[in-house]
Amino acid sequence: MQACLARVAETEPVVQAWAHLDGDHALAQARELDRIRRAGRATGVLHGVPVALKDIVDTADMPTQRGSVIFSGRQSGRDARLVERLREAGAVIMGKTRTTELAYLHPTVTTNPHDPSRTPGGSSSGSAAAVAARHVPLAIGTQTGGSVVRPASFCGVFGFKPSRGIIPRTGVFRTSITLDQIGGFANTLEDMALLVDAIGCYDQDDPASFARPRPGNLAGARAAVPVDPDIAWFDMPYQDRLDADTRAGLEAVLEALGDRVERFPAAPQLVGLTDVHKVIYDYEIAENMHDIARDHGGTLSQEMRAALERGTAISRAQYGEAIEIKASAEAFFVDHFNDFDAILAPSASGQALPLSAGNTGDAVYCTIWTLAGLPCLTLPVLVGADELPIGVQLIGAREQDDRLMRTAAWMQAALTGSAAREEV
């Protein structure tokens, strides 16, 4: 904990990952956990491990300010359900990391630890940056479009959004009941798996949560594949917007994986899902922000006001149709993963954008997987033209997150020593 705080002291003035960090409180938690260990009491899988929380995750003992002046100083007085799980696992809740405004698009002040002139991505900006800057080994983020995978890619860390319903959302700020999903950041695949195993649980207060057992991600990450996995790649239209170095890097990965990958033209069932995602997101964020917009409209960003305008213009029928298409997309993926272990895809358009771009990057590379509730994992595999990290995304079958982890471990090993990392 002291080492973590020392690294914070060193780089936080530039990175600005933290919305709330009380070093004394973190050290007090660590000392108490030391006392428990010395007393021979039980220790959990995260005993003494510092964990950062995106500033939309409630805690009983810290403010949760949601990246907006509207909630400045807000104290929920309660732990989110996932925070209960973290505490029970022995984690130290180190503090709250900066988020874009209300976990939507308007950037916060956090910078990319690899290059302070660039964005860390969003909306889980501070969580990705804090892990990349080694302020903390683990952090919690959320993804409604691409808010875990993209910042992880930009910051050169692992990012994982498990299947919808694995991690309970009670006590986490809601933007979209259909799309909001919780994930995390880590510096290794096994750390990533361990974190999600620790916090996943059934929560009857979260309508997405389910009473079925959780896949064991750590066991998956440590398992050998029974046979070399089958991986799919879709040539989606939006991939025309990839940066040249990213395109080349992904081609190198595809080449390194050889005949394990089958390439498909954009499936007709998939084209158009990005728009379906947008309809649901806009409609639901407008609903969820209704009271905030009414009471504090003047303090909202242009990005948020535009979303509310779009959302308000969407009819109940249009929304209903989008929800129906989403269901058929889910059915498509159930079939698809009978034949494939994972989908390989870009995590983002390329390296982190300059801050001057005024946005945290394009979520389009993530939205259709998020829409379908599939587990999405980004691995920091590539290095871009400016020596900045670029992630590669693997998407797995719903509720078979352990199988995705197993495939990811296989891919990591397959790419080690391959030309892919040096290609670009």
Add this chain to the structure above:
Amino acid sequence: MQACLARVAETEPVVQAWAHLDGDHALAQARELDRIRRAGRATGVLHGVPVALKDIVDTADMPTQRGSVIFSGRQSGRDARLVERLREAGAVIMGKTRTTELAYLHPTVTTNPHDPSRTPGGSSSGSAAAVAARHVPLAIGTQTGGSVVRPASFCGVFGFKPSRGIIPRTGVFRTSITLDQIGGFANTLEDMALLVDAIGCYDQDDPASFARPRPGNLAGARAAVPVDPDIAWFDMPYQDRLDADTRAGLEAVLEALGDRVERFPAAPQLVGLTDVHKVIYDYEIAENMHDIARDHGGTLSQEMRAALERGTAISRAQYGEAIEIKASAEAFFVDHFNDFDAILAPSASGQALPLSAGNTGDAVYCTIWTLAGLPCLTLPVLVGADELPIGVQLIGAREQDDRLMRTAAWMQAALTGSAAREEV
């Protein structure tokens, strides 16, 4: 599940363990769990295992009637927190087992599976009987005095009440916020450990619950002792009331364990704690039943009305003093367990009482351990004069339930083949 239901059909007319049991609903859960397994989805540690719940534990899909006409037909519509955990572990919630009136003293109709003319003990009467009758391999009970340990002893099964705060009480009927604790029943030590491991968790809505990691009971039950354990025996005054066969059986156990047991005269710190327990229980049950007594006083049993009268007569000062003595007892046990791995003690006065006694037996052998929040485990070690089971109780250090399990496994092995089982 079908085998369990067949055994229910065979013996339930005499045992009368169940307050609610819908075989079709149980089979539907089992079929769904089969489907998940066949689909290659994750399975939990209790996948497909039928579990019975004492009828004061709320479920979303069944009535919870608390052993009183006052709550006849009551549907909470919500799962207790521990039921969420059971469902996540893959358990089948088989139904609700009969409890004494409001989990207090007035007996229910359940009979002892070993002898239908005897009580199964209480208040968790149906849970102990259902496990003993092999209706179900696991059941949940609660203990405020001795309501897990005594029925387990009478019914010849394992009964375990973990340390206070291990199992969350949210969604379980409250009789005493200070004393109520949750436990379970099983036919083997490992089953017992597995059940408690599956349902223990931190729950901020239960003031007894704690954010620290849970001891691993199954690992404890499977661990070899590093050295032969040190066990204490206290000659408590109330043990004069033990039946002759039980006294002889316990002496045989003490002899078989030889120099691993140190015998103490009743410690001055311990004498009087049964009264302290009584003051707290009466005071708090009177508080908790206040509205029920006001609205439904006429339907309450004589036992309950007497408790309410006693509780109402206790002053705030007397109650406060009892709470203080409880704290000093807890401190006494912290010291004690620096020198000893466990306390050996009777579980009950002897074999199950005849139904004609009109009560479920005396809790006095359990109350001081319950008061101190210590983990209490009863093992079906002895056989009494009428060939009926008699349990032997082990009590461990607070929050070191795994160490207690380890000691219990050692004792089980030490007594196997010893003369103790045949002595009486």
